[in-house]
Amino acid sequence: MAAELIDGKKLAAETRAQIAAAVAALKAEKGVTPGLAVILVGDNPASVSYVTAKEKACVAAGMNSREIRLGADVAESDLLAEIARLNADPAIHGILVQLPLPKGFDEKKVIDAIAPEKDVDGFTPVNVGKMLIGEECFLPCTPHGIIKLIEVTGMKLAGKHAVVIGRSNIVGKPVAALLSRKSVNATVTLCHTGTPDVGAFTRQADVVVVAAGRPNTLTGDMLKPGAVVIDVGVNRVPDATNPKGYRLCGDADFASCSIVASAITPVPGGVGPMTITMLLWNTLEAARRAAK
Ligand code: NAP
Numbered sequence: 001m002a003a004e005l006i007d008g009k010k011l012a013a014e015t016r017a018q019i020a021a022a023v024a025a026l027k028a029e030k031g032v033t034p035g036l037a038v039i040l041v042g043d044n045p046a047s048v049s050y051v052t053a054k055e056k057a058c059v060a061a062g063m064n065s066r067e068i069r070l071g072a073d074v075a076e077s078d079l080l081a082e083i084a085r086l087n088a089d090p091a092i093h094g095i096l097v098q099l100p101l102p103k104g105f106d107e108k109k110v111i112d113a114i115a116p117e118k119d120v121d122g123f124t125p126v127n128v129g130k131m132l133i134g135e136e137c138f139l140p141c142t143p144h145g146i147i148k149l150i151e152v153t154g155m156k157l158a159g160k161h162a163v164v165i166g167r168s169n170i171v172g173k174p175v176a177a178l179l180s181r182k183s184v185n186a187t188v189t190l191c192h193t194g195t196p197d198v199g200a201f202t203r204q205a206d207v208v209v210v211a212a213g214r215p216n217t218l219t220g221d222m223l224k225p226g227a228v229v230i231d232v233g234v235n236r237v238p239d240a241t242n243p244k245g246y247r248l249c250g251d252a253d254f255a256s257c258s259i260v261a262s263a264i265t266p267v268p269g270g271v272g273p274m275t276i277t278m279l280l281w282n283t284l285e286a287a288r289r290a291a292k
Contacts (some may be wrong), residue, residue: 003229003261004153008145011152012273019280023062026287036094037065037086038277041079042072042102046208051098057276063283066092072102076179078205080113081103084181087115093290094120094283106118117289120282123170132177138282143174145274146230147184150207153228153263158185163201165218165251166211167192198222210251220256229257229264232271 011065011228026032036058036186048228051067058065086095089217095118099106111119116126122140130137135171150157163180164171167190179186189205191198202208210218218229250267258264 003258004263006149006153006228006230006270008149008264008265008273009252009268011148011247012277015148015274015277016036016057016280019277021250022284025123026291027062028282032063032139032287034067034094034283035092036096036283037066037089037186038069039070039082039097040158041070041074041098041105044100044102047067047098047100048120054096054276054279057280058283061096061280061284063252063280064091067109070201076105076110078087081109083110083113088276090290092118093286094279095120095280096121111281118286120279120286122174127176128169130233131174134181138285139178140170140174140270141278142171142232142275143178143283144278144281145271146175146232147178147183148278149271149274150228151228155207155228155263156202157207160186160206161188161189161204162207162209163189163191163205164211165191165198165202166213166232167270171211172209175211179209202227208252212251215249216251216253218252218257218259220253220260221262223257225260226262227260229261229273231257231265234267234272 010242020200023034025171038051038054038211040047055067086092098108111123114124116124119127120138122138126261127137131139164172164176176188180188187199201225202222205224205227207228209230210217213233215235215237229252231252232251236246237248237249239247249270
């Protein structure tokens with residue numbers, strides 16, 4: 001039987017409607033409108049489109065969005081000064097620096113400059129550390145969205161075996177950390193390029209999260225029948241039949257995985273819409289905390 005599609009667009013729309021209602025209530029009760037500042041350095045086309053999507057979503061939820069565009073040749077000290085100004089600006093509750101930064105910037109130093117209470121991406125060491133020890137923090141957006149997508153399938157994660165493929169700081173590692181929290185209680189295996197036989201692990205998994213950045217990292221023969229698959233990958237593959245000359249695909253081979261899995265996220269339309277939604281969620285939460 002074909003797997004059920006986990007509709008990230010639908011879940012995102014429902015969650016964004018809840019966020020918009022909460023934004024309206026915060027305005028009415030406390031006179032506070034959540035404000036998100038997005039800093040874009042350079043003009044990488046993918047980054048420009050991500051930033052545009054984030055701003056649109058922000059405005060649609062009733063939040064204020066401020067875009068700061070800096071040339072790729074901006075001095076790092078000027079970028080840090082801009083972040084310091086936003087850290088001190090009471091109208092701004094969330095600050096996001098679109099990554100990757102152009103070559104030559106010290107990304108770690110730039111992210112570290114964001115005040116943890118405005119770090120709505122959840123990337124600063126303070127928020128990462130708090131997430132690991134289970135303290136209140138901003139959860140990183142893509143991993144948080146992934147947990148919501150698994151929950152919407154109805155799967156109870158407690159006691160289940162989850163295999164995460166990929167150990168990046170923005171997806172794989174935090175997903176593994178969130179899944180293994182006591183409140184979620186999955187048993188987690190983290191695979192990477194040093195794992196000799198990834199399939200030996202995924203064939204035992206009730207849920208597989210694949211975030212490798214490579215098409216066909218996960219195929220149907222690597223799955224246990226009925227597993228849930230969350231495909232995080234966004235890859236451009238050449239496609240002469242598409243006017244753009246390429247099409248998007250995930251890290252899972254959709255055709256073979258969807259025959260074996262019970263549920264699977266599509267690419268596009270799965271994880272992506274939830275990433276932006278959780279950014280709005282964190283920005284709302286930052287504004288609520290500031291309004292207390
Ligand atoms: P990344 O930093 O390149 O990390 C990829 C990870 O996958 C690495 O840990 C790597 O292992 C591992 N890996 C690569 N090939 C593998 C293989 N064949 N078997 C096992 N492990 C393998 O990537 P990322 O930033 O986590 O992103 C992953 C994908 O998700 C990308 O396609 C990205 O565009 C997408 N993404 C989507 C969203 C969204 O909102 N939709 C958000 C973030 C990322 P090593 O550590 O050993 O090198």
